[in-house]
Amino acid sequence: MTSKLVPFHHYVPPPPSPEDLTDLWRERLDAARRDYEDARLEASQAVESITCGSTSKEIDALCAADRRESAALDEYMRVLRIFHQLVVRGEKPET
Numbered sequence: 001m002t003s004k005l006v007p008f009h010h011y012v013p014p015p016p017s018p019e020d021l022t023d024l025w026r027e028r029l030d031a032a033r034r035d036y037e038d039a040r041l042e043a044s045q046a047v048e049s050i051t052c053g054s055t056s057k058e059i060d061a062l063c064a065a066d067r068r069e070s071a072a073l074d075e076y077m078r079v080l081r082i083f084h085q086l087v088v089r090g091e092k093p094e095t
């Protein structure tokens with residue numbers, strides 16, 4: 001009896017266990033939260049540095065920090081939504 005070997009590029013690993021999937025998304029959630037907190041702190045510091053005599057470069061830096069905070073919050077909320085659906089509803093994420 002000969003066995004057929006599946007070429008490596010056709011190998012599909014088994015799906016992760018529910019516990020592994022939850023752990024993976026918990027780690028992603030923690031990382032997204034830390035990124036948001038860092039961006040929020042940076043934006044807060046940028047706001048505090050602005051005065052009536054601020055240059056356009058300083059104001060541009062404030063705007064950039066605000067955009068980074070907003071993007072980090074969007075990502076945190078996206079990951080939180082996925083984590084909630086996984087843990088509370090038992091829905092596996094697509095990504």
